[in-house]
Amino acid sequence: MTPPPYRWPDPDRDYANGAFIPGAAAYPQRWAEAAAAFRQAMGRRAELDLAYGPSPRERLDLFLPDGPPKGVVIFVHGGYWHLFSKSHWSHFAAGPLARGYAVAMPGYTLAPAARIAEITAEIARAAWFVGTRVPGPVVVTGHSAGGHLAARMGCADIPVPVARVVPISPLSEMGPLLATGMNATLKLDEAEVAAESPARQRLRDGVGAHVWVGAGERPAFLWQARVLAEEWGCPWTVDPGRHHFDVIEGLRDPDSPLCAVLMDGL
Numbered sequence: 543m544t545p546p547p548y549r550w551p552d553p554d555r556d557y558a559n560g561a562f563i564p565g566a567a568a569y570p571q572r573w574a575e576a577a578a579a580f581r582q583a584m585g586r587r588a589e590l591d592l593a594y595g596p597s598p599r600e601r602l603d604l605f606l607p608d609g610p611p612k613g614v615v616i617f618v619h620g621g622y623w624h625l626f627s628k629s630h631w632s633h634f635a636a637g638p639l640a641r642g643y644a645v646a647m648p649g650y651t652l653a654p655a656a657r658i659a660e661i662t663a664e665i666a667r668a669a670w671f672v673g674t675r676v677p678g679p680v681v682v683t684g685h686s687a688g689g690h691l692a693a694r695m696g697c698a699d700i701p702v703p704v705a706r707v708v709p710i711s712p713l714s715e716m717g718p719l720l721a722t723g724m725n726a727t728l729k730l731d732e733a734e735v736a737a738e739s740p741a742r743q744r745l746r747d748g749v750g751a752h753v754w755v756g757a758g759e760r761p762a763f764l765w766q767a768r769v770l771a772e773e774w775g776c777p778w779t780v781d782p783g784r785h786h787f788d789v790i791e792g793l794r795d796p797d798s799p800l801c802a803v804l805m806d807g808l
Contacts, residue, residue: 553721556762557622559686559786569787570630577632588632594648594671600664602648603628604675605635611644613678613705615804616695617793618665620686620711624653624727633794640796641805643681646672650691654727658690658716658738662700665691669702679705679808685790686711693740693770696749706750708804711763711789714741714770718762741773751776752803756784779803 545561546552560566581588581603589604615638619631628649635645648668650661673680682704684692689712694700696707716735719725736742745751755767757780764780771778779799781789792800 551721553718554723556718556760557722557724559760559763562760563785563787566787570626573630573633577630580633580636581629584632592671595664595667597651597664599627599649599651600667601628602646602668602672603632604672605632605639605645605647607639607642607644609642611676611678612642613805613808614644614646614672614676614680616646616648616669616672616680616682616684616692616704618648618650618682618684618688618691620684620688621652622724622728623658623661623687623690624724634790636794637792637796637798637801638804641801643678643805644676646676654729657729657734659734662691662694662738665695666700666702669695669704673703681706681708681804681808683708683710683793683804684712686786687713690714690716690738690740693751694738694743696745696751696774697740697743698746699743700746704749705808706752706804708752708754708800709740709767709770710754710800711756711759711786712740712753712766712770714766714773715739741769745774745776750807753778754781754789754800754803755779756781756786756789758783758785759789760786 587606650664682692682695689709693709716739753771792798
């Protein structure tokens with residue numbers, strides 16, 4: 543995919559990740575194949591398609607460590623709220639599992655069948671479900687649009703039982719998306735932008751937060767990450783050499799700095 547010619551302003555270019563990543567088109571198939579192999583290898587330690595809510599896509603996969611879990615990490619997938627499914631990402635549970643944590647990967651209703659506020663409510667239901675099923679602290683992380691949803695679980699207006707949120711390359715201020723072509727699918731308006739922008743919400747008391755982003759990402763995503771960290775007064779990490787599609791690779795390595803940020807100190 544070739545990037546469109548530069549002009550300013552150009553909101554669609556700002557958020558066009560694949561156009562600036564070599565070999566971007568191959569990533570979804572690679573993720574899906576690795577995820578399927580991971581689920582098969584997990585055997586009985588993979589509890590698949592658990593219903594956490596009433597709609598067809600309110601299902602999650604729960605992966606269990608070898609022994610009693612120390613807690614649980616919830617990973618929320620991205621895709622600008624209208625692409626992908628939970629089944630693309632299973633292998634990214636490997637790092638937390640090796641550290642002794644269970645990992646839950648929820649699906650959710652995709653836009654335009656659901657508005658973003660409705661998707662937020664679904665992930666909150668998933669967090670409650672997971673928190674009652676797995677003992678110990680709950681950490682919510684997610685990537686891109688999933689980073690937005692992970693951040694929403696740390697906001698003061700969402701009373702869910704989580705100890706920490708680690709948004710990865712999150713969309714934290716929704717205002718710029720109003721001018722993008724994807725808003726024909728998302729159907730955001732000013733009221734929903736105000737309510738659903740984590741950067742405009744207060745971090746809930748008692749919840750830890752750390753924002754993660756790749757150094758090689760689009761400038762808009764670096765800005766989105768920094769805005770959230772500044773508004774919440776929390777740490778943020780710019781991961782050297784990582785772009786928007788490989789910034790989550792650290793989740794596969796229990797010794798990675800990203801896994802340390804997720805679970806150290808719990």
